[in-house]
Amino acid sequence: MFSLRLPIPLVKTPPSSSSYSPYYLCPFHDPCQTRGLIVSKRGSATAKCHADVTLRHDRVSFAGESPDPFPAELAAEMMPKHVAVIMDGNGRWAKVKGLPPSAGHQAGVQSLRRMVRLCSSWGIKVLTVFAFSTDNWVRPKLEFDFLMRLFETTINSEVQAFKREGIQISVIGDSSKLPESLKRMIVSVEEDTKHNSRLQLIVALSYSGKYDVVQACKSVAKKVKDDHLHLDDINENIIEQELETNCTEFPYPDLLIRTSGELRVSNFLLWQLAYTELYFNQKLWPDFGKDEFVDALSSFQQRKRRYGGRHA
Amino acid sequence: MTLKFLSHADGREAVAKAANLVFVENLKQHKLGGELDLQILLEPQLNEALQIVGSKGPEPDLLLVYGPVRSHLGFPAWRHRYTEIM
Numbered sequence: 001m002f003s004l005r006l007p008i009p010l011v012k013t014p015p016s017s018s019s020y021s022p023y024y025l026c027p028f029h030d031p032c033q034t035r036g037l038i039v040s041k042r043g044s045a046t047a048k049c050h051a052d053v054t055l056r057h058d059r060v061s062f063a064g065e066s067p068d069p070f071p072a073e074l075a076a077e078m079m080p081k082h083v084a085v086i087m088d089g090n091g092r093w094a095k096v097k098g099l100p101p102s103a104g105h106q107a108g109v110q111s112l113r114r115m116v117r118l119c120s121s122w123g124i125k126v127l128t129v130f131a132f133s134t135d136n137w138v139r140p141k142l143e144f145d146f147l148m149r150l151f152e153t154t155i156n157s158e159v160q161a162f163k164r165e166g167i168q169i170s171v172i173g174d175s176s177k178l179p180e181s182l183k184r185m186i187v188s189v190e191e192d193t194k195h196n197s198r199l200q201l202i203v204a205l206s207y208s209g210k211y212d213v214v215q216a217c218k219s220v221a222k223k224v225k226d227d228h229l230h231l232d233d234i235n236e237n238i239i240e241q242e243l244e245t246n247c248t249e250f251p252y253p254d255l256l257i258r259t260s261g262e263l264r265v266s267n268f269l270l271w272q273l274a275y276t277e278l279y280f281n282q283k284l285w286p287d288f289g290k291d292e293f294v295d296a297l298s299s300f301q302q303r304k305r306r307y308g309g310r311h312a
Numbered sequence: 313m314t315l316k317f318l319s320h321a322d323g324r325e326a327v328a329k330a331a332n333l334v335f336v337e338n339l340k341q342h343k344l345g346g347e348l349d350l351q352i353l354l355e356p357q358l359n360e361a362l363q364i365v366g367s368k369g370p371e372p373d374l375l376l377v378y379g380p381v382r383s384h385l386g387f388p389a390w391r392h393r394y395t396e397i398m
Contacts, residue, residue: 231366
């Protein structure tokens with residue numbers, strides 16, 4: 001079916017005195033049906049040029065102030081644009097030290113601060129961290145409540161530093177079950193930092209990869225039902241526009257780091273990790289420091305990424 | 313005013329496709345342990361499915377047939393239950 005909406009009003013004139021009475025058509029005001037969306041996907045060359053320009057600018061602007069000079073063993077032009085981290089091992093770190101789990105989470109926050117500073121200094125554009133999974137709701141309520149308060153106090157104490165250092169904060173995940181005060185804080189910090197462009201920190205809170213794909217499919221289905229989209233026009237690009245990582249210019253991580261020695265992606269960015277290089281480290285997250293990060297980046301820079309093709 | 317152009321695909325073909333969509337959805341629920349509900353093929357479900365396959369539209373009040381034929385020539389049957397034909 002093809003549908004045209006014409007800007008022609010139906011004029012209703014009173015019937016004439018003639019013996020032939022005209023018929024009046026009733027107007028049907030259905031919305032126009034869009035058979036195809038014009039989807040432009042940025043070419044990798046364009047993105048690369050943009051990244052190069054930004055990278056050079058960052059180094060010129062911040063090199064003198066950088067507390068962490070660029071490591072000599074790494075090549076600046078081969079740095080990943082997007083790094084994703086599964087911050088695993090806080091609980092075990094606390095346990096081996098004879099401390100409660102809350103101490104492990106607090107130490108984990110220090111590790112995250114260090115990671116943010118390093119990414120900011122070394123020209124990485126996006127850092128996505130898996131803070132809390134929808135699958136973590138089974139954890140004890142005491143630990144859950146502590147985590148929620150930890151998120152709030154951390155955001156509260158860091159928001160000024162984020163604004164000052166050009167860090168944009170985005171939070172993805174199913175926020176419906178988060179405490180109201182935390183939701184308000186998230187809205188506020190996202191608004192306050194939305195114009196920052198040095199580093200985008202994406203915090204996955206109450207997130208899982210399956211949830212993200214399901215909610216994207218729901219959005220697409222609703223558009224089809226409301227006649228904004230046709231079934232035959234659904235493709236990868238349409239799905240990608242609805243994933244929660246549509247908040248960033250670089251939604252696909254180049255490098256995923258998982259700490260604590262586990263070799264799983266644990267329902268993190270499932271769709272987005274299709275061609276990501278995976279790096280697993282034995283250290284528990286609170287012990288993951290600068291040296292470990294340099295090792296991960298060095299490993300990444302030695303990879304030969306193929307994206308489905310053969311080796312050159 | 314909205315002008316809609318129909319084709320053969322919007323007639324019985326669309327209803328068949330929509331019914332298949334409803335059936336597939338129902339079968340999926342059955343495999344997930346839900347009850348296989350034979351009453352699922354209700355009018356709103358089929359209307360919704362027609363919307364999804366892109367062939368839902370308004371019900372006309374008047375259908376004009378030109379020429380000597382005495383048939384609606386495959387005009388979407390789902391849509392002219394109360395339509396006057398002349």
